[in-house]
Amino acid sequence: MMKTLMVIVIIILGFNVYSLFVSPVPDAVKNAFEKKFSISNDVTWSKQDSAHYEAQFSMHGIDTQAYFTSNGKWLETQTEIALSQLPKKVIESITKRYPDCSIVDAEKIEEADNKVFYETEIMSPRTNKQLEFKNDGTVYKQ
Numbered sequence: 001m002m003k004t005l006m007v008i009v010i011i012i013l014g015f016n017v018y019s020l021f022v023s024p025v026p027d028a029v030k031n032a033f034e035k036k037f038s039i040s041n042d043v044t045w046s047k048q049d050s051a052h053y054e055a056q057f058s059m060h061g062i063d064t065q066a067y068f069t070s071n072g073k074w075l076e077t078q079t080e081i082a083l084s085q086l087p088k089k090v091i092e093s094i095t096k097r098y099p100d101c102s103i104v105d106a107e108k109i110e111e112a113d114n115k116v117f118y119e120t121e122i123m124s125p126r127t128n129k130q131l132e133f134k135n136d137g138t139v140y141k142q
Contacts, residue, residue: 028072029053036074037066076111078119089137090118100124 025045033043033055044056048067052075055066059079067075086106094103105121109132117140119132132140 025053026070026072029068029070032068032072032074033066074112076109079108079110081106081108081118086118086120087133087135087137089135090120090133093133093137093139094120094122094131098122098124098127098129101127101129 025047033039037057037059039057039059042057046054046056048054051070053068053070055068057064057066063080065078067077069075083103083106085108086103091103094101101122101124103120104123107119108116109119110116117132117134119130121128121130134140
């Protein structure tokens with residue numbers, strides 16, 4: 001009896017995990033994506049959870065991810081940027097707070113509520129952190 005129950009639980013869990021990866025992307029999500037980005041080819045979709053989808057694509061040769069709810073509401077876009085594209089105030093803030101660190105990666109993040117911020121990865125022999133900054137160099141999230 002216990003083995004049968006265990007097998008049933010494993011099958012149910014396996015099906016739920018499987019459905020996260022193979023569920024088709026709803027038309028509302030695809031339509032919202034195409035309307036926002038005017039791209040329909042070379043998009044890799046993944047289901048983040050039961051209510052969110054991620055589109056990975058290249059826009060003008062730049063790696064980009066966009067996130068949508070299952071009903072097609074755009075949540076945010078993350079775009080990789082060159083370190084030279086970081087606002088001067090962000091670079092100054094990092095240099096002041098973490099003088100021994102180097103900036104190794106940067107992304108511009110645009111959210112649906114018109115917030116724009118920058119996610120950076122900094123490293124040193126003792127530190128490896130991801131930090132988020134507003135355009136004016138103030139910490140958004142640490």
